[in-house]
Amino acid sequence: MLSKSSKHNVLNFSGGVGGAKLALGLSRVLPSNQLSVVANTADDFDHFGLHISPDLDTLMYTLGEVNNRELGWGLDSETWNMLENLGQLGGETWFQLGDRDMATHLLRSQYLREGLLLSEATSKLCKRLGVTHEILPMTDHKVRTKVQTKKEMLEFQEYFVRQRCVPVITDIHFDGIEDALPQECFEKRLKDPDLSALIIGPSNPFVSVDPIISIPGIRSLMIDSDAPVIAVSPIIDGDAVKGPAAKMMRELNMSVSCSAIAEYYGDLLNGFVIDERDAQSAERIRNSGLKVLVTPTLMRTIDDRIRLATEILNFSLTIY
């Protein structure tokens, strides 16, 4: 059970699938006015003239409970007739655009053409999806992840989807990050003296969390905040649950372990959450000065998400 002793004002940083699972758990135990989820938007991209925001979509669909549980991404009851015909007509089909999902991309793109900010477009979509918790793009400015591979520089979705993360990476850039301002509410929540916890979800540190942290000013606001900063390891038992985090760590000459993740975040963190299978690493991480929560972190069911969210919130009360 979540401790009811104090009011929570929680900021949650999230990428796509894994992060969204924890965000859903948090949204089930915190009322709407006590949780804001900040989404990575550096893997947004333009495709067929549409503005596509994969992490925002995953968060909206997950918190709106219209997400596709079989696929792990996209919308429930999805069909693929547009994409099938697009292929027959000779169009590019490497990015999976579902028929229902298309409506989101069309509408968001229209809102942006009409002059709305990405955060305003997100807010309108969330309202229609019945999402009452705040989902904020990290910035309303354009930031785009570029992956430097041994062979060439790739746009993120080109690397991630089209080339299925096969190329070996040597570096990662966030184009436009120097000029990006944090989304207004995001900055306000982060500066709020009543902020009770900042929780970094079990997302990919390099391409999902780093963009958020790399927005000028965010790192120092995180360090200056009185709220404990807690990250959940995306690495369990030497591997990533999903996605290329482990592969990237090997290619960046890191050991693939939860300790390496804690080390990577470094002085940003006050607390770290690792899976019970990594219990043996707890002491080493504690020695670096972090509080550590050891608990089952793999979220298969909605009960897993709620339990983990509750434990992390209770853990946050033990820090400071």
Add this chain to the structure above:
Amino acid sequence: MLSKSSKHNVLNFSGGVGGAKLALGLSRVLPSNQLSVVANTADDFDHFGLHISPDLDTLMYTLGEVNNRELGWGLDSETWNMLENLGQLGGETWFQLGDRDMATHLLRSQYLREGLLLSEATSKLCKRLGVTHEILPMTDHKVRTKVQTKKEMLEFQEYFVRQRCVPVITDIHFDGIEDALPQECFEKRLKDPDLSALIIGPSNPFVSVDPIISIPGIRSLMIDSDAPVIAVSPIIDGDAVKGPAAKMMRELNMSVSCSAIAEYYGDLLNGFVIDERDAQSAERIRNSGLKVLVTPTLMRTIDDRIRLATEILNFSLTIY
């Protein structure tokens, strides 16, 4: 049977559904190198940032035999999941965007963004649809039909689809027509001394055929051409088969009859095709100097389309 005595070089002007039926008939009796279909593009419009060309689409789908026979427009085996979700998200759903159909709009819009001409984009799409006869937009320039109603000026699709042709029209404009050049091949075919017939399909004269004829230079090229110009009446027995032609005629103070259509086209025509139910009008029209073909013009089946096309082509040989 089509007379095999001479080579045909046929230009066919067409709007949407009715025109496309005759175009299909013509395409079944003329080889690819003997028929070019010129489509009205003044009812093209931008919707959700996509370039939509309703008449080009209807022609491509009809000649590609992937058209939806139940609906009379759009693609076969169509689904509507994008549109359903778009409605749930609060987007505008008055224009019926099918899931499969979306692929055409996405791809054409991408081609145009990449700098292709509308005719080039059409050609690429036709190739993928297996359409071997030439389908040409009347122009590669932007021409947009505006309907002046008693109350306000409406964009064509706003009038035609959103308001279901209910407002009373007082005038029709083709924005941009003064600066439009005929599509290059269209002009070439029309100037070709070997042109054997120009056939205006049973399309709406005011909003489907007039835009084509109103492109600067086209009217005089039609009059100067040695080829007979033949129109098929869209009015049968005092009513339009489909669409607002009859309603428009009443609102423009014309009698709703095939004779009024012949009169409207005036000196552009050499021959006119009317339905057998209008046989009593034949003499009056002949007295105005036109050759007249009286025949069943309602095209319910593919055999109807082929028979009518054949009769019109044979009729064209009797003129001059």
